Amino acid sequence: MIWQPLNLTEVCPTYTPITACSSFGYVYLNLLVQLYGGSRDERPHRDYREPEDIRDEYDFIVVGAGSAGCVVANRLSDNPSWKVLLLEAGPEQPDVTLVPGLSTALLGSNIDWAYTTEPNGKSCLAHPGGRCPWPRGKVMGGSSSINSMAYIRGNRADYDGWAALGNEGWSYRDVLPFFKKSERNVNIEALNSVYHGVTGEQYVSRYPYIDKPSLMLTDAFNERGLPLTDFNGAQQLGTMQAQAFSLSGERVSTNTAFIQPIRYKRKNLTVKPNSEALKILIDENKRAYGIIYNENGNILTAFAKKEVIVSAGSINSPKLLMLSGIGPRDHLEKIGIPVVQDLAVGENLHDHVTFNGVIVALSNKTATTVSEEEVLEAVQDYAAMKIKRGPLSGNGPVNSIAFIKTDPDLIAPDVQFQVDHVPNWREFLEDPITGESVSIFPTGFYDAVLPRTMNIVPKSRGALLLNESNPNGPPILYANYFSDESDLIPLLKGVRFLLSLEDTEAFRSNGAYFVREPLPACRDHVWGTDDYYICLARSYTSTSYHPVGTCKMGPAWDEKAVLDNQLRVYGVCGLRVIDASIMPFVNRGNTNAPALMIGERGVDFVMKYWREHNEPYCSY
Ligand SMILES: Cc1cc2nc3c(=O)[nH]c(=O)nc-3n(C[C@H](O)[C@H](O)[C@H](O)COP(=O)(O)OP(=O)(O)OC[C@H]3O[C@@H](n4cnc5c(N)ncnc54)[C@H](O)[C@@H]3O)c2cc1C
Structure with missing residues (x-):
């Protein structure tokens, strides 16, 4: 089996009321492994031999088959005269990833x-060691194979803001065609051809199953004055059941959309899962010419005639650059890595900060809770269905999304609401940290929801460094949430708006109400006060899963820029970074659609360049 679930014995404390930690949790996970632990990708092609060059020489090497990397590899290999190697550290995409309702498992x-x-004393305080979990996909499709699938692009002002910083070619007008290029929208939104594409590889649709509490939430937002809107169209402010990276009740990762249809068909594309890049080879003229990688324990070398393209994501792209001598001089020298280029790699790390703990309990009539036997049945039924329907074909309440401005004078929304499910809120209230970390049951079964207020214009900045004692191991992540305390303000204002939902007909008619009992780490505060919510934000801090900015693009005069506007690493030839790490500042909204757009926009620069040149560009 490819997929191994999280280890409950490691994660569950000795005493916890959380059902996932009981023997039922083990039974349930065993069933998931049996039904969904394999991969569609390994079965039909066992005897296929990838077109591997004896000398391991390619035109392009793409590191990381994630949201952006799969787009890049697809577009480059569309030219039959270019040989492309796509390296992915993780395994084939297991079938469990296809089930929308199992996303949190x-x-x-x-x-x-x-x-x-890393702990900073201002955030993540209730988490063990003051450390917040930061999941990232390590699998074909990268984080697009494990994410919550909400299709949100951000605001026009984000891209105009990037361009205003001196990044030519990145204004909203410039990037809109690249959002549309990948997109195959199959809902009503598709009719608006100004904003949506219908012929791309990436399916975008609403889930076939949207439950009652989810609709209650968007109704409530709407009653509170937020218009129903297409977040990805003319106006982001408002509410809607968001569309998803899905089709017919299944996830469509970038692996599914961009690689599966061409893998084993295009002879010029070699895809290597379980292959982790360890170092970029760079010669004395500062030209990148290859990659050393570890394929299932074998240390191998591949050579790139034209370019190495790093698409390993916001954590691993800067890590790989630093391991290859591109990064802050002091840090690299301290570790003993010879410096190739002194650049601010790893700086500007930021994320949409949010927190857990505002619980909306549902009445018995609205709750979607089922018995343990019914959970197992639902998991089996979904596997047996040809046409996917029912609770597992949706993702619970997560797409009940709204964007607000906490100050009418703002040019664009500063707060996003996105909603998690809570299988059993009484259990959760006792042990919220374990409740979050073992969220293994289907997202469609719950008796409460956890609307998360997300600050989508964070000012706090952190940094990423290599681990001095083990540079190849997990990097040191200074998320640094609330280092700028003003990041709390949109959260406080957002929570006030959220609490006002209780006054809506949608909540009243469904018997929904805010649970007024404080969470364990904030029992010294009175529920409903600002102090209480500040305590929640600092104690139950959470990532929105959107870390970006660690290989920032910017003009040459910007000392902190790592890449130019065409995503070329300053001072090194034949090397680009194309993924979410390039963002100068994070877009207002989820980051997967932008990562695909960055893939399209970035690879377009690459293709244009090589149509006109024979040697790589050197920016020194
Ligand atoms: C749990 C979760 C929920 C999310 N929910 C949403 C959502 O609902 N909507 C949304 O828009 N966004 C969501 N996101 C964010 C979104 O998925 C990411 O922003 C996006 O996938 C980032 O794309 P990327 O290409 O930069 O990196 P990734 O997709 O993470 O790809 C990087 C790839 O590189 C591989 N890699 C890393 N190092 C190496 C190496 N050394 N050698 C070879 N391969 C390597 C990785 O294994 C990975 O496959 C979520 C993310 C997570 C983790």
Whole structure:
């Protein structure tokens, strides 16, 4: 089996009321492994031999088959005269990833890098050691194979803001065609051809199953004055059941969309899962010419005639650059890595900070809770269905999304609401940290929801460094949440808006109410006061899963820029970074659609360049 779920014995404390930690949790996970632990990708092609060059020489090497990397490898290999190698550290994409309702069961499993942040004394305080979990996909499709699938692009102002910083070619007008290029939208939104594409590889649709509490939430947001909107169209402010990276009740990762249809068909594309890049080879003229990688324990070398493209994501792209001598001089020298280029790699790390703990309990009539036997049945039924329907074909309440401005003078929303499910809120209230970390049951069965207020214009900045005692191991992640305390303000204002939902007909008619009991770490505060919510934010801090910015793009005069506007690493030839790490600042909204767009936009620069040149560009 490819998929191994998280280890309950390791994660569950000795005493916890959380059902997932009981013997039923083990029975349930065993069933998931049996039904969904294999991969569609390994079965039909066992005898296929990839077109491997004896000299391991390619035109392009793409490191990381994630959201952006799969787009890049697809577009490059569309040219039959270019040989492309796609390296992925993780395994084939297991079938469990295809089930929308099992998205949270993927966290902490063997296809998650399962990083944790460093304590800063201001955030993540209730988490063990003051460290927040930071999941990232380690699998074909990368984080697009383990994420929550909400299809949100951000605001026009984000991209105009990137361009205003001196990044030519990245204004909203410039990037909109690249959002549309990948997109194959199959819902009503598709009719608006100004904003949506219908012929791309990436399916986008609403789930076939949207439950009653989810609709209650968007109704409530709407009653509180938020218009129903297409977040990805003319106006982001408002509410809607968001569309998803899915089709017919199944996840469509970038592996599914961009690699599966061409893998084993294009002779010029070699895909290597279980192959972790260890170092970029760079010669004395500062030209990148290859990669040393570890394929199932064998240390191998591949050579790139044209370019090495690093698409390993916001954590691993800067790590690989630093391991190859590209990064802050002091840090590299301290570790003993010869410096190739002194750049601010790893700086500008930031994320949409959010927190858990605002619980909306549902009445018996609205709750979707089922018995343990019914959970097992639902998991089996979904596997047996040809046409996917029912609770596992949706992702619970997570797509009940809203964007607000906490100050009417703002040019764009500063707060996003996104909603988690809570299988049993009484259990959760006793042990919220374990409740979050073993969220293994289907997202469609719950008796409460956890609306998360996300600050989508965070000011706090952190940094990423190599681990001095083990540079090849997990990097040191200074998330540094709330280092700028003003990041608390949108959260406080957002929570006030959230609490006002109780006054809506949607909540009243469904018997939904805010649980007014404080969470364990905040029992010294009075529920409903600002102090209480500040305590929640600091104690039950959470990632929105959107870390970005660690290989920032910017003009040459910007000392902190790592890449130019065409995503070329300053001072090194034949080397680009194309993934979410390039963002100068994070977009207002989820980051997967932007990562695909960055893939399209970035590879377009690459293709244009090589149509006109024979040698790589050197920016020194
Ligand atoms: C749990 C979770 C939920 C999320 N929910 C949403 C959501 O609902 N909507 C949304 O828009 N966004 C969501 N996101 C964020 C979104 O998925 C990411 O922003 C996006 O996938 C980032 O794309 P990327 O290409 O930068 O990196 P990734 O997709 O993470 O790809 C990087 C790839 O590189 C591989 N890799 C790393 N190091 C190496 C190496 N040395 N050698 C070879 N391969 C390597 C990794 O294994 C991975 O496959 C979520 C993310 C997570 C983790």
